[in-house]
Amino acid sequence: xxxxxxxxxxxxxxxxxxxxxxxxxxxxxxxxxxxxxxxxxxxxxxxxxxxxxxxxxxxxxxxxxxxxxxxxxxxxxxxxxxxxxxxxxxxxxxxxxxxxxxxxxxxxxxxxxxxxxxxxxxxxxxxxxxxxxxxxxxxxxxxxxxxxxxxxxxxxxxxxxxxxxxxxxxxxxxxxxxxxxxxxxxxxxxxxxxxxxxxxxxxxxxxxxxxxxxxxxxxxxxxxxxxxxxxxxxxxxxxxxxxxxxxxxxxxxxxxxxxxxxxxxxxxxxxxxxxxxxxxxxxxxxxxxxxxxxxxx
Amino acid sequence: xxxxxxxxxxxxxxxxxxxxxxxxxxxxxxxxxxxxxxxxxxxxxxxxxxxxxxxxxxxxxxxxxxxxxxxxxxxxxxxxxxxxxxxxxxxxxxxxxxxxxxxxxxxxxxxxxxxxxxxxxxxxxxxxxxxxxxxxxxxxxxxxxxxxxxxxxxxxxxxxxxxxxxxxxxxxxxxxxxxxxxxxxxxxxxxxxxxxxxxxxxxxxxxxxxxxxxxxxxxxxxxxxxxxxxxxxxxxxxxxxxxxxxxxxxxxxxxxxxxxxxxxxxxxxxxxxxxxxxxxxxxxxxxxxxxxxxxxxxxxxxxxxxxxxxxxxxxxxxxxxxxxxxxxxxxxxxxxxxxxxxxxxxxxxxxxxxxxxxxxxxxxxxxxxxxxxxxxxxxxxxxxxxxxxxxxxxxxxxxxxxxxxxxxxxxxxxxxxxxxxxxxxxxxxxxxxxxxxxxxxxxxxxxxxxxxxxxxxxxxxxxxxxxxxxxxxxxxxxxxxxxxxxxxxxxxxxxxxxxxxxxxxxxxxx
Numbered sequence: 001x002x003x004x005x006x007x008x009x010x011x012x013x014x015x016x017x018x019x020x021x022x023x024x025x026x027x028x029x030x031x032x033x034x035x036x037x038x039x040x041x042x043x044x045x046x047x048x049x050x051x052x053x054x055x056x057x058x059x060x061x062x063x064x065x066x067x068x069x070x071x072x073x074x075x076x077x078x079x080x081x082x083x084x085x086x087x088x089x090x091x092x093x094x095x096x097x098x099x100x101x102x103x104x105x106x107x108x109x110x111x112x113x114x115x116x117x118x119x120x121x122x123x124x125x126x127x128x129x130x131x132x133x134x135x136x137x138x139x140x141x142x143x144x145x146x147x148x149x150x151x152x153x154x155x156x157x158x159x160x161x162x163x164x165x166x167x168x169x170x171x172x173x174x175x176x177x178x179x180x181x182x183x184x185x186x187x188x189x190x191x192x193x194x195x196x197x198x199x200x201x202x203x204x205x206x207x208x209x210x211x212x213x214x215x216x217x218x219x220x221x222x223x224x225x226x227x228x229x230x231x232x233x234x235x236x237x238x239x240x241x242x243x244x245x246x247x248x249x250x251x252x253x254x255x256x257x258x259x260x261x262x263x264x265x266x267x268x269x270x271x272x273x274x275x276x277x278x279x280x281x282x283x284x285x286x287x288x289x290x291x292x293x294x295x296x297x
Numbered sequence: 298x299x300x301x302x303x304x305x306x307x308x309x310x311x312x313x314x315x316x317x318x319x320x321x322x323x324x325x326x327x328x329x330x331x332x333x334x335x336x337x338x339x340x341x342x343x344x345x346x347x348x349x350x351x352x353x354x355x356x357x358x359x360x361x362x363x364x365x366x367x368x369x370x371x372x373x374x375x376x377x378x379x380x381x382x383x384x385x386x387x388x389x390x391x392x393x394x395x396x397x398x399x400x401x402x403x404x405x406x407x408x409x410x411x412x413x414x415x416x417x418x419x420x421x422x423x424x425x426x427x428x429x430x431x432x433x434x435x436x437x438x439x440x441x442x443x444x445x446x447x448x449x450x451x452x453x454x455x456x457x458x459x460x461x462x463x464x465x466x467x468x469x470x471x472x473x474x475x476x477x478x479x480x481x482x483x484x485x486x487x488x489x490x491x492x493x494x495x496x497x498x499x500x501x502x503x504x505x506x507x508x509x510x511x512x513x514x515x516x517x518x519x520x521x522x523x524x525x526x527x528x529x530x531x532x533x534x535x536x537x538x539x540x541x542x543x544x545x546x547x548x549x550x551x552x553x554x555x556x557x558x559x560x561x562x563x564x565x566x567x568x569x570x571x572x573x574x575x576x577x578x579x580x581x582x583x584x585x586x587x588x589x590x591x592x593x594x595x596x597x598x599x600x601x602x603x604x605x606x607x608x609x610x611x612x613x614x615x616x617x618x619x620x621x622x623x624x625x626x627x628x629x630x631x632x633x634x635x636x637x638x639x640x641x642x643x644x645x646x647x648x649x650x651x652x653x654x655x656x657x658x659x660x661x662x663x664x665x666x667x668x669x670x671x672x673x674x675x676x677x678x679x680x681x682x683x684x685x686x687x688x689x690x691x692x693x694x695x696x697x698x699x700x701x702x703x704x705x706x707x708x709x710x711x712x713x714x715x716x717x718x719x720x721x722x723x724x725x726x727x728x729x730x731x732x733x734x735x736x737x738x739x740x741x742x743x744x745x746x747x748x749x750x751x752x753x754x755x756x757x758x759x760x761x762x763x764x765x766x767x768x769x770x771x772x773x774x775x776x777x778x779x780x781x782x783x784x785x786x787x788x789x790x791x792x793x794x795x796x797x798x799x800x801x802x803x804x805x806x807x
Contacts, residue, residue: 024595031590038587039605042664046608048630049620061623063633104505107498115495130510132786134725134757137779138513140520140764140772144439166509169502196487197494226613229727229761245615252619261623268616279611280604290669291676 053265060258074266082239083267086247089157090271093164093243094224100165101220102213109172110201113179114187131170139233146234156234156241163234164224174289178212179205215289218282225275244271351460358467366466373459376466380473384482389462396455404448411445414438414523418536438531438538442523446515450507521545521776527769544773548781557743561750561759562778564740566785568655569755572730573723576662577716583663584670585708591671592678603675606668614665618732621661622648649738651752658753662729673715674708681707717793721786725757736762747771756782 048065053074055067078084112124142163146152151159182205190200206213224231228245235241242250248267251260279286306314359367369376374389410416415436424431469479480488489497521544529537547555548562591602609617624630625647632644648654685703694702709716730736736751736758743750748762748771756778763775 028593028595031593031596035587035590035596035602039602042606042608042668045617045621045624046612048624049616061626061628063628063630063636065630065634104502108502111495111498117495127506129787130506130514132721132790133514133783134760134779135510136727136757136761136764137517137776138510140775141443141513141516142509145443163509166505169506170510196491198490201494222611222613226615226728228615228732233765245613249615249619252623265620268620272612272616275613276608276611279607283604283607286610287672287676290673 049265049268052262053269055262055265059260059262061261074262075270077263078267078270081263082242082247083244083263085240086242086244087270089241090225090243090245092157093160093227094221096161097164097168097224098217098221100161101168102216104165104168105172105175105216105220106209106213108169109175110179110205112172113176114184114205127170127172135167136229139230142230143233143236152234152241153236153238154240156231156236156238159234160224160227160231160243163230164227168220175209175212175216178209178215178289182208211285211288214282214285218279218286219289222275222279225271354467355460355463358463362466362470366463366470369462369466373462376469377462380469380479382469382479382482382485384485385465389458389465392455392458396451399451400448403444404451407441407444408448410436410441412539414441414538415531415536419533434532436532436536438523438525438529438536440531442519442531443516446512446519450512517776517779520772521780523773525772526774527772540773544777548774548777557746558774561740561743561746562781565750565754565756565759566781568753569724570785572655572659572726572753572755573720575659576666576723576726576729577720579659579663580666580670581712581716581719584667585674587667588671588674588678589704592675603671606671608668609665610668610672614728615732618661618665618729621664622733625657648734651738654734654738654753658730658733661733662726665729673712677708677711678704680711717790721790724755724786725782726755727757727761730755731758731761747774756785 051065051067054070054072055062056069056071056073057067059074112120143152146156146159146163149159151162186204186208187200190204191197195203224243226245227243228249231243232246232249235243235246239247244267248264248271250256251264251267301309301317306317309317359370365376365379368379372390373393374386377383377386377389379386415438417435419432419434421430421432423429472479522539522541523537524540524543525531525537529535531537548558550556551559587606590596591599596602626632627644627646627649631647632641635641635645646653647657681704686699689699689703730753734751734753736754738753739749739751740746747769748759748767750759750762754762760775760778760782763771763778
């Protein structure tokens, strides 16, 4: 009987008359009902999108959910479009971004958490202020610079990877919060035993930081699948340089939606499936990251 | 005004406490502003003092220096090489050579044109032999601005390196004078993985931030003071040039032809703030509620509930949001279902009516945001010491009292920083708005405003429209909006930072 009712469930009079066991039962029942309703609401869109991806009789938007004719036609049709190219683009971007971003973020957060150097505070303050500018503003110039380097439109994949990795130093907060929780006495003990700073990092901190490393890889890998704004600007409507988000978005344009709506659903399912499974498997680490990072700000 | 002591304050009735706190806050504003001005003043004075000391130090280094030091004033790194620190010396020298080469290769050229941003636009020249008009392109304002800014960065960097070079000479001289030995190149290298390990680790991320974040931002802030748009793109049609505050004038003119801009800006800003407020707090409290329900003792299948809800975190937002947006379209599933059931006789205008659209984005944002909150809150709830609840129960506190007196204060304290970042993050929440409504329905009362702003547009989505779909694309106005977003976010953060204790003392949390 610890904190078994944090929510108001029944007025105090009812409590007295029902006894603690009955109150508990009723409040639990109410919670179960609420949770079921919430879960259903949460899952409806996902169920709908899966169902509609199997609809064969028409390709446009309809006002009903259950297909009248089932089939895999929409999935087959995907392979006749540029969808596989987009998929590959996104996968490559996600892979390289995950690798690069993890290294950069860990360097940044570890340093800011562990070292006390003269420019530390000004640097952090500067990055905080920098983060207050809407990043979208930089798009125009980045587009022009990448265009000069030949990394836009059809070959926008390397450009997107470069920009994703280069700007990842700004998002150090969550992992810094995690490093802050590893006791400093560990470092000091190792230092006294004669380890260099590099050895402290590789031999002591990194093994302990496994959750945050996985968290960083996971978020860095997932972000490009939903990256829309920048990818759209860089690819500049070139069909070969799009990622899945931009490509599928173009299918919901007014002139395409009638012929591509169910294919959008099928494509969405194919994109969401691996990402979701990956996320569900590594959920534990994600929770650790989210909690730690939020508390530290 | 009468100041209460803590004891007197606690004896006041609740509403009087509130009034007292408010009055205190208002009274503190003038002194707060005064303190702020004083702080800035001291900072400026301190800055010039620091420059003064630096100059004096450089002067004395030169006067007291030997010939090696003095040569280093011109040839960077000479002193280090002459004293046997070859690695360091070569690095300094390399910096200087790179700088000189860059300046000659074009840096000086770009710098020189920075004031005008180019004088010779594209020219059409008639070619009598071929009987055609050929266009010749000359200056490129965009590149002048870009490389001009880059050159300034380079110069500042070189000045700093030069200063370090001088300091090095001074220190080496002192060390040698006291009869000790200088560090060898090997020692220097070793310090990069040891004493100066932080420099090694930070170099790569900082270069990335400098090139891909800082430089674009500086460039874009400067663009706000030019007339850069797609009709003046600086190369192929017209050059652009400095126009001072004209773009700000367009945006914030309360009279005259451009009054529509200021009206639109006001409307969008107020909607942005309303949206951020509701998006943050609905998520926060509902998410907390769901987390507490799932974590309640005696509730089974905790993992199942949690996994179902986090689907919205796992599935990429563009899929879920775009799909949901279509679900609520006029010919979408929801309207179809309601019509079939005969619950409504005509479609509900989810996205076509202003009020419907605004409420819908807030509700759907809850759908997106609650799972995230739930995951976060779950961890924090576990950390609340259980004995607090025990003793509260013994004192006869009911569930509601326990919540308001224990859970909520604890949560607010711990997640204070998160609330702030979440508020500012929501102000810039591009995805939810753009993918759900695309900013629509369009504003009808402000014709002629670039970017075709809609009723649910946030400042950032308006900015995005300005640089992508607008005809002509108004980069200068977009940049003004960006600066205003910064001002608003910075202002809010500044106030909150000064009120909240848990952010101020970053070290206390470690």
